[in-house]
Amino acid sequence: xxxxxxxxxxxxxxxxxxxxxxxxxxxxxxxxxxxxxxxxxxxxxxxxxxxxxxxxxxxxxxxxxxxxxxxxxxxxxxxxxxxxxxxxxxxxxxxxxxxxxxxxxxxxxxxxxxxxxxxxxxxxxxxxxxxxxxxxxxxxxxxxxxxxxxxxxxxxxxxxxxxxxxxxxxxxxxxxxxxxxxxxxxxxxxx
Numbered sequence: 001x002x003x004x005x006x007x008x009x010x011x012x013x014x015x016x017x018x019x020x021x022x023x024x025x026x027x028x029x030x031x032x033x034x035x036x037x038x039x040x041x042x043x044x045x046x047x048x049x050x051x052x053x054x055x056x057x058x059x060x061x062x063x064x065x066x067x068x069x070x071x072x073x074x075x076x077x078x079x080x081x082x083x084x085x086x087x088x089x090x091x092x093x094x095x096x097x098x099x100x101x102x103x104x105x106x107x108x109x110x111x112x113x114x115x116x117x118x119x120x121x122x123x124x125x126x127x128x129x130x131x132x133x134x135x136x137x138x139x140x141x142x143x144x145x146x147x148x149x150x151x152x153x154x155x156x157x158x159x160x161x162x163x164x165x166x167x168x169x170x171x172x173x174x175x176x177x178x179x180x181x182x183x184x185x186x187x188x189x190x191x
Contacts, residue, residue: 005030005039005069006058006099010077013115013128014045015135018148022073029104030071040067062098070095074105112176114139114158115148120175122183123160123167133160157190166191 007026011019023043030039042058055078062070072078078095079088095101112120115130118139124130133139134148138161141150152158152171160167168191175186 002038003034003036003068004066005034005036005071006062006067007039007041007071008055008058008077009041009043009073010052010055011045013131013148015131015148017135019043019045025104026071026073029102034069034071034102036069039071059095062095065098067099069102070099071102071104073103075101075103077103112152112174113148114141114146114150114152117152117171117174117186118158118160120178120183121169121186122180123158123169123187133162138162158187 007030009019009023009026011022023041027039027041030036040058040061042054044052044054046052058070061067075088075092079091092101115127115134118124118130118133119127124133130139131148134146134150137145139146140159141152141156143157152174154171154174156171158169158171167189169187169189171186172188173186178186
């Protein structure tokens with residue numbers, strides 16, 4: 001069988017520019033790095049916790065052995081290991097029985113990305129708003145403007161510009177989920 005690649009492109013929040021940029025990167029990687037010109041693109045927006053029609057369609061086609069390879073931007077696009085490591089491992093092991101898995105960025109995340117951290121810490125109400133604030137350059141970490149995909153680390157200094165107001169905090173802890181009353185334990189206010 002000639003090599004044929006399934007390309008899975010998923011982002012968590014609606015952002016057409018980011019989706020398109022990742023799509024272009026994935027296609028270029030597939031063609032230029034992997035040397036595979038025969039591919040099928042599976043694309044969707046949404047959490048790994050929700051129903052994912054494109055993902056399920058892709059997995060069904062992988063099980064039918066329609067592909068030799070699977071390319072993702074990052075393994076967490078398939079499922080986030082920090083949500084449930086056993087489930088992540090099961091999905092990856094199942095996929096590996098049928099195809100060779102490739103990712104543009106091989107680094108596994110131990111910490112949440114900044115847009116999610118800001119929501120979990122309740123510094124910004126919705127993740128989509130945090131993502132937008134990053135796109136607009138209103139979020140800095142350690143004095144540098146960051147993208148929504150920045151991995152938060154303990155002791156990072158985050159500055160959020162909301163109109164005339166600036167919120168400055170130091171990251172004290174990392175968590176995927178906290179109760180509303182515990183959210184402020186994730187950071188120390190600096191302003």
